[in-house]
Amino acid sequence: xxxDTVTPDVHRxxxxxxxxxxxxxxxxxxxxxxxGTVHSPWDLDRLTVDHVKDQxxxxxxxxxxxxxLVGMCWAGNVGVPSHALRVFERExxxxxxxxxxxxx
Numbered sequence: 001x002x003x004d005t006v007t008p009d010v011h012r013x014x015x016x017x018x019x020x021x022x023x024x025x026x027x028x029x030x031x032x033x034x035x036g037t038v039h040s041p042w043d044l045d046r047l048t049v050d051h052v053k054d055q056x057x058x059x060x061x062x063x064x065x066x067x068x069l070v071g072m073c074w075a076g077n078v079g080v081p082s083h084a085l086r087v088f089e090r091e092x093x094x095x096x097x098x099x100x101x102x103x104x
Contacts, residue, residue, distance in 0.1 A: 006049055006064045015047040018071030022081075025088045031073035041073065048077045052089045067097050 023029045023041035031039050033046045050072040051062040062068040070089050081089075 014049050014069045015044045015071040020073040021070040022076035032075035034074045047071045050077050
């Protein structure tokens, strides 16, 4: 499997940890699957993962690890995320990394 591929195990851990992060960021967010069907932000079988770079920049996709991925519904993932949501995602992942480093 290529290094930049999200493994099923990583996908499962990320969506279990996060649910749909867009819904946590914006309580008015409505989660939808690829057919437009509304679902819970914790419907783990319908969630995707979004790659989040450490800094806003063009170029290569972020790594496919738990500190660069967040859970997201299909609608939130395929739409262009707002700047505010990206800032929220980066801060969320930064806090997770800090907590993991402390647990070391």
